[in-house]
Amino acid sequence: MTAKQDKIWMQRALSLAEKGRGYVSPNPMVGCVIVSEEGDVIGEGYHERYGKAHAEVNAMNQVDDADNLKNATVYVTLEPCSHHGKTPPCAQMLADKPIKRVVVAMKDPSEKVNGRGLELLRNEGIDVDTGILQKEAKELNECWLHYIEFNRPFITLKIAQTADGYIAAPNGDSKWISSKESREKVHIWRSQNDAVMVGRNTALHDNPSLTVRLVEGRQPKRVVIDGPFELPRNLNLFSDQFEEKTIVITHNRKKSKDEADPMLKMLQSNYFRGEIIHVEKVNGHSRLKEGMRKLADHGITSLLVEGGQQLSSALLKRGLVDRLQLFIAPKLLGGGTKSIVNLDINRMEDIVPFRDHNWQQTGQDILLTANL
């Protein structure tokens, strides 16, 4: 195979991997293409759903004639696993086949693998090439890599504001500041993130359902920070068909214990069917960092935060935002709720610069995407 052919097949494997987006967390997305000695694709597959077969297995299962595997090349977007998890180790499975070469886009940095998959293959006499479309592979699994490295979800903060920086009119209304195209984009993001989060005030005043409606896509978990655990139970987050997908982050120790108690649940007719995460209270607020870490423990690798002012500002101030998605609508309010406050920046020199940023028009609005 030439280097150019390697890239073509790896690109195909990346496209396959992408199909698993939203369904494989907290696993990474992985795609695999098997090419015969003659240069024909004889198997393709991707990791389709958490707990189900890995990409390499799905691709191998597609191979009709085992003879074709002789001297074949396997393209896989992530280092094959070397450990027994929910499925047997893929590296060994590949090594047991008469293949000649494995091409890997990037090493798996997670503790359980971290090069051992590549080592196993090499020890079994298989040619291994790595780094083909590595940049693209890292981008594909950006959130998962972040989750592995920092033990918290990759956090995207979405804000929709007027050109003068207000997210709601003085009467509290915010429907709709941004254009339909912008709102559709948000629904796509919802379907791609493991969870969507709002603060207590937003839950109370806007009563959002945080569902995927404007586009087709899978429903993410819904996280609400409710320090005292006192939000009314008739809110959409607690009463609609996705109630079980709601996670409450609270510092109310007693309530979080009671609500999680199966015995007490049985005694209540309308007990809360979602999950509860208990965190410590600091300065009257639930500890955000602890909350994020515990979301990671719950398998949330990517989190889309949809306001409001207090939560957005608190996350930014604590360095808990990885990407800002700021929709700016061509409108002026000149009053109401400001988008971001209390960052405790006093001088221009103290502004924390974005790592990079990009402006993109969406409908009538402009979208600032900034990495922090």
Next chain:
Amino acid sequence: MTAKQDKIWMQRALSLAEKGRGYVSPNPMVGCVIVSEEGDVIGEGYHERYGKAHAEVNAMNQVDDADNLKNATVYVTLEPCSHHGKTPPCAQMLADKPIKRVVVAMKDPSEKVNGRGLELLRNEGIDVDTGILQKEAKELNECWLHYIEFNRPFITLKIAQTADGYIAAPNGDSKWISSKESREKVHIWRSQNDAVMVGRNTALHDNPSLTVRLVEGRQPKRVVIDGPFELPRNLNLFSDQFEEKTIVITHNRKKSKDEADPMLKMLQSNYFRGEIIHVEKVNGHSRLKEGMRKLADHGITSLLVEGGQQLSSALLKRGLVDRLQLFIAPKLLGGGTKSIVNLDINRMEDIVPFRDHNWQQTGQDILLTANL
């Protein structure tokens, strides 16, 4: 001439007219091209400076051989004048030549002309065609047309803010929120507007000189609203080389009278060499509408307003902004001075929609241009 040729020559005339930008106010920009019967350009000209010759005269002066004027066509971007102003009427001057046809982009809507120039030409037996590139001609003289119609300058409000809508850090500093490319654009606008205006607080705290430095261009007049007429005289606006180009709008009747009194001036060594506009006081503030009308009386047809918060908001609230130029920098302050406040909009439905708008990247920033 074909319609296509008409457009080509008129486009040339418009390009010539543009060269007068910044130098002809309160006159409009006008360009003129004379084309012989054979289709050769025999004369070109534009209105170069207020008080000097009109475009038609300058073009006619270029004609070497008067014989070439026989059956020639004259392209002029604005209806030739029919009245004696600083110069004799151009319509009569053209009618006296052996030309065949005059092509005019747009009628002159000002009271003194308003079709009389075209009528004069037609009565003298000259073919007159109007409306060729009319849209472009109106755009060229957008400010002047506004000034003629509404008897106040065309007001452009420029604001440079962070992505979250702050124009200064909590310590008052605003240098520099926007990128170099954005600031250069502002200097170009300064050179193109008849005057640049700031409010009292901006004059006091930023001590701007409002000069054209980052680009080549002519220095506009500088307007500062100083209700009590108490700003310190050592500010740049009152003490630099352009002091005579400074106009103070004040409601201090006594001071505006004293400062304008030639006898009192002679008695003072450091009297104010600029102009003074007196307006009434309303709710403790100088009457903005009256100030704008009086600026028009002073020959200001276009005004660039460069903040700050109080002046920007007051102009917007009173419907005195014709175009908003809002630079948004990819930075967050989360505190400081908000760009726009107190518009008294309570509900989303009460937002005044822009007539049209456009997003454009300038350096790192995005620029929202909106017509109100």
